[in-house]
Amino acid sequence: MQQTAVIYTRVSTEEQAKEGASLEAQERLCKEYCIRQNWIILKVFREDGVSGGKIDRPALQKLLDYVSKNKGKVNFCLVHKIDRFARDLSIHAQIKGRLIKYGVELKSVTEDINNTPTGKAMEGMLAVFSEYYRNNLSCEVSKGQRERVLQGYWPFPAPIGYLNGFRDSFNGPIKKLKKPDCEYIKKALEDFAIGILQTPADFRRYLNETIKKYKWRKTPIAKQQSFNILYNIFYAGYACLPSLGILQKGKSESMISLETFQKVQDRLKENSRKKYKRMPVNETFPLKEKCYCLDCGYKITGAYATGRSAKYPFYRCDRGCKLGKRTKSISKDDFEEMFVIYVEKVKPQKRYIKLFNAVILDYYNKKINEKKNNVKEAEFKVNTLKERQEQLIDLITEAKQKGNSQRKVLYENKLDQIENDLLSMQTVKKDDEISVSEFGTVLETCKQLLENPIALWKNGDIYRKIAIQNMLFPIGLQYNAKIGFGTTEINVAYSSIKALEDHQTEKSNLVSRPGLEPGTICLRGKRSTD
Numbered sequence: 001m002q003q004t005a006v007i008y009t010r011v012s013t014e015e016q017a018k019e020g021a022s023l024e025a026q027e028r029l030c031k032e033y034c035i036r037q038n039w040i041i042l043k044v045f046r047e048d049g050v051s052g053g054k055i056d057r058p059a060l061q062k063l064l065d066y067v068s069k070n071k072g073k074v075n076f077c078l079v080h081k082i083d084r085f086a087r088d089l090s091i092h093a094q095i096k097g098r099l100i101k102y103g104v105e106l107k108s109v110t111e112d113i114n115n116t117p118t119g120k121a122m123e124g125m126l127a128v129f130s131e132y133y134r135n136n137l138s139c140e141v142s143k144g145q146r147e148r149v150l151q152g153y154w155p156f157p158a159p160i161g162y163l164n165g166f167r168d169s170f171n172g173p174i175k176k177l178k179k180p181d182c183e184y185i186k187k188a189l190e191d192f193a194i195g196i197l198q199t200p201a202d203f204r205r206y207l208n209e210t211i212k213k214y215k216w217r218k219t220p221i222a223k224q225q226s227f228n229i230l231y232n233i234f235y236a237g238y239a240c241l242p243s244l245g246i247l248q249k250g251k252s253e254s255m256i257s258l259e260t261f262q263k264v265q266d267r268l269k270e271n272s273r274k275k276y277k278r279m280p281v282n283e284t285f286p287l288k289e290k291c292y293c294l295d296c297g298y299k300i301t302g303a304y305a306t307g308r309s310a311k312y313p314f315y316r317c318d319r320g321c322k323l324g325k326r327t328k329s330i331s332k333d334d335f336e337e338m339f340v341i342y343v344e345k346v347k348p349q350k351r352y353i354k355l356f357n358a359v360i361l362d363y364y365n366k367k368i369n370e371k372k373n374n375v376k377e378a379e380f381k382v383n384t385l386k387e388r389q390e391q392l393i394d395l396i397t398e399a400k401q402k403g404n405s406q407r408k409v410l411y412e413n414k415l416d417q418i419e420n421d422l423l424s425m426q427t428v429k430k431d432d433e434i435s436v437s438e439f440g441t442v443l444e445t446c447k448q449l450l451e452n453p454i455a456l457w458k459n460g461d462i463y464r465k466i467a468i469q470n471m472l473f474p475i476g477l478q479y480n481a482k483i484g485f486g487t488t489e490i491n492v493a494y495s496s497i498k499a500l501e502d503h504q505t506e507k508s509n510l511v512s513r514p515g516l517e518p519g520t521i522c523l524r525g526k527r528s529t530d
């Protein structure tokens with residue numbers, strides 16, 4: 001029986017602005033692949049202008065819906081590149097898990113994925129690459145953004161009550177007050193400052209009542225959003241990045257006075273329990289990210305206890321369960337030390353990492369050569385298309401001069417098509433060029449991540465720390481005083497090494513000599529499904 005496939009294509013908003021044909025190019029390449037494989041294409045799901053870091057993407061949801069309703073009828077889900085699917089490891093794991101549940105296998109046009117241990121390892125590694133790449137990008141962006149904030153600009157999305165899309169005479173991004181939203185927020189902040197609204201909950205309730213009544217917003221303000229408003233000095237006309245220690249008089253419009261802002265902060269302090277001081281930034285508490293209390297399921301958060309002469313950072317359960325041996329809270333140092341020990345414990349054995357790395361390296365050497373050839377081929381095609389484009393332009397001019405409008409339209413249509421092809425080809429070429437230049441550095445970091453995640457974690461800044469935690473434990477971590485740390489799922493790359501370990505144990509009956517050549521496994525694994 002002929003096998004079936006659904007196709008999934010995606011471009012993010014930035015890619016969409018830059019290279020309009022990317023979606024079509026992906027689809028065309030996927031369709032060609034299906035024809036080569038002799039698969040029936042059931043449906044194409046197109047995601048336009050959506051980031052790969054989210055799971056609630058409209059087309060993706062439709063795809064999952066479709067495969068669940070057609071359980072047993074869909075064999076493959078085909079993407080052009082794995083990072084089209086998910087740039088975030090936990091999301092990748094989640095989606096893949098659901099596909100497997102419906103009996104659907106994930107396939108990529110440009111990467112080798114199959115259910116052999118090598119294929120699984122490959123897929124895990126690619127997901128790590130994508131995530132690393134994305135984190136790297138966001139770090140790079142923040143350097144420029146940091147400069148902007150130092151100049152008083154705001155290169156981030158507008159806070160609630162403000163409008164995006166304005167620039168001052170020096171072309172710097174500024175925000176303007178959004179009417180009437182800003183009037184309700186201003187009133188709420190001022191009322192909170194003088195105690196008419198007494199608690200953050202009152203503040204939020206007031207805002208949501210005005211939303212209901214005057215419809216100035218589609219959705220009510222969530223709890224976290226209301227805190228963001230209360231704690232954000234942006235509303236008083238400052239540009240502030242607490243994690244980088246930047247506080248700068250801003251160039252955007254202010255909503256309230258600095259005096260009002262300070263009164264709001266004083267009242268917030270009075271409101272919060274005296275023992276705990278709320279920290280607006282959690283750079284001290286990397287483990288706040290996706291770490292849950294095993295006893296009650298609530299988040300584990302970080303806080304400071306104020307002693308006589310110093311502040312002591314500690315972690316605690318949101319519900320107040322015991323995290324320490326006798327105490328509710330556990331000191332930051334103790335908690336993080338336990339985390340380190342746990343990571344060391346779940347880390348794969350060194351010899352399997354070596355094997356894994358060798359397999360990956362072998363795979364990528366081949367892949368890089370392939371990509372380099374692709375780039376050459378694409379270059380040739382681009383040049384041919386450009387020649388034809390020039391010829392057509394000449395023909396159009398000629399037809400125009402001769403007054404042959406029928407010919408002219410014909411040539412113009414052809415020109416359109418060629419220009420579309422040119423755009424797709426250039427996109428594909430760029431994709432491949434980026435992959436080639438990226439591999440080396442990314443591979444090195446990924447090797448380090450597998451071999452010594454703790455060293456990377458300890459030396460990294462808060463963003464790197466969180467990225468590493470997410471890579472190692474995509475679903476998050478659980479903790480309680482008795483058991484310590486635990487998780488239901490470990491990173492796919494790690495678990496694929498485990499699969500590799502199992503595979504090796506099975507094989508060891510046949511091939512018992514040590515120093516097995518990894519390259520041969522790779523080749524065998526790759527060919528098996530072709």
Ligand SMILES: [Zn+2]
Pocket residue numbers: 293294295296297298317318319320321
């Ligand atoms: Zn708890």
